Amino acid sequence: MAAILKVIVAGFATFVEEFLEEESVQEEEDVLEEFLPLFYANNLLSEWRKAVRIEGYAETVPNYNLSEFRSHFRISVDTFEQLVVELGNCPELPTGTQHGGREPISVEKHLLITLWFLGNQESIKSISDRFNVTKSSVFTCVNRVCKALKNNITGQVIVVFKNSDFYQTVNDKFQDDSYLLGDSTYTLETWMITPFKDHGNLTPQHPRFNFIHSSTRMVIERAFSFLKERFRRLKYLDMLRIQDIPTVIIAACTLHNVCLDSGDQWEDFMGDIEEEVNGFENILTPGCHAVAKRNELMQNYC
Numbered sequence: 001m002a003a004i005l006k007v008i009v010a011g012f013a014t015f016v017e018e019f020l021e022e023e024s025v026q027e028e029e030d031v032l033e034e035f036l037p038l039f040y041a042n043n044l045l046s047e048w049r050k051a052v053r054i055e056g057y058a059e060t061v062p063n064y065n066l067s068e069f070r071s072h073f074r075i076s077v078d079t080f081e082q083l084v085v086e087l088g089n090c091p092e093l094p095t096g097t098q099h100g101g102r103e104p105i106s107v108e109k110h111l112l113i114t115l116w117f118l119g120n121q122e123s124i125k126s127i128s129d130r131f132n133v134t135k136s137s138v139f140t141c142v143n144r145v146c147k148a149l150k151n152n153i154t155g156q157v158i159v160v161f162k163n164s165d166f167y168q169t170v171n172d173k174f175q176d177d178s179y180l181l182g183d184s185t186y187t188l189e190t191w192m193i194t195p196f197k198d199h200g201n202l203t204p205q206h207p208r209f210n211f212i213h214s215s216t217r218m219v220i221e222r223a224f225s226f227l228k229e230r231f232r233r234l235k236y237l238d239m240l241r242i243q244d245i246p247t248v249i250i251a252a253c254t255l256h257n258v259c260l261d262s263g264d265q266w267e268d269f270m271g272d273i274e275e276e277v278n279g280f281e282n283i284l285t286p287g288c289h290a291v292a293k294r295n296e297l298m299q300n301y302c
Contacts, residue, residue: 053128053129053130053131053132053133054129054130054131054132055132056132057130057131057132058108058109058112058131058132061112072116072119073112073115073116073119074115074118074119074230074231075115075255075259075264076259076262076264078262078264079258079259079262079264080111080115082258082262083111083255083258084107084108084111086152086153087107087110087111087145087148087149088107089152090148090151090152091148092144092145092147092148092151092152093107093110093144093145093148094144105133105137105141109131109141110141110144110145111145112131113127113131113133113138113141113142113145114141114142114145114146114251115255116130116131117138117142117233118231118232118233118234118248118251118252118255119230119231119232119233120232120233121232121233121235121236124138124139142248143244143247145251146244146247146248146250146251147247147251149250149251149254149255150247150250150251150254153254153258154250154251154253154254157254157257157258157261158250158253158254158257170191171190171191173191174190174191178191179191179192179193179293180192180193181193181194181213181216181217182194182217183195183217184197187286188286188287188290188291188294189286189287189290190287190289190290190293192290193213193293193294193297194213194294195209195210195213195214196209196210196294196298205298205299205302206298208302209297209298209301209302212301212302226256227252227253227256230256230259231252231255231256233248233252234249234252237249
């Protein structure tokens with residue numbers, strides 16, 4: 001009976017270890033505190049298998065020159081230091097000693113891990129090895145920093161169009177021949193001109209109008225491309241928790257805008273800019289005045 005119990009305890013301890021290394025998005029101390037007696041019972045705590053990781057990498061980062069730091073972490077040292085100060089005041093990041101006596105991961109390391117995650121397509125396992133933390137800690141750091149950015153800094157540098165004062169008075173700002181250009185995700189309005197949708201009934205004028213419309217709109221398309229060149233994780237955001245994706249995207253946009261506001265430009269990350277392709281379409285029916293205005297523009301320019 002004792003032998004069977006020992007096997008069960010050992011098996012369960014192995015499960016918890018794998019859980020911590022592979023799946024958990026919480027600090028490993030939370031699980032250890034609950035299941036610690038099982039590890040002591042089988043004398044496994046002292047024999048905990050340690051992953052092979054790079055020790056001291058985060059501590060060597062200050063030795064990077066300015067260009068190397070910016071190339072690796074996608075922002076300048078000055079912007080990084082500014083963000084460390086702001087994030088240090090955010091409740092999402094821990095301060096003081098955690099339960100069990102372990103020192104918390106510093107704000108600087110939280111931010112370095114998050115910037116590396118956003119700036120590369122590197123696997124979570126590789127990031128955990130690089131920064132000498134568990135994979136669960138990588139998830140935790142990214143989650144904390146992204147939430148802190150969204151909750152405390154986003155409102156300072158990002159304005160949601162439909163929540164802005166501009167949107168509330170947009171009809172007064174765009175009269176007669178003035179208007180904005182938007183892609184097919186927007187509703188056609190007298191002040192928001194969108195391309196024609198191809199339902200099989202387009203005349204030769206319609207594709208010409210759409211081409212001119214798209215060419216003019218390339219400025220904003222390139223802006224999104226610059227964002228994705230700086231934070232390359234956005235090119236393919238593979239995350240199990242769908243609900244976390246908007247927070248990561250908003251955090252990346254917030255960081256990008258903080259960089260722009262600080263004069264930390266994007267020229268170094270231009271690379272091969274790809275045209276944005278938006279596959280979403282607005283299905284709302286436009287008003288007759290908006291349809292008439294777009295048709296008039298097509299007649300005048302095509």
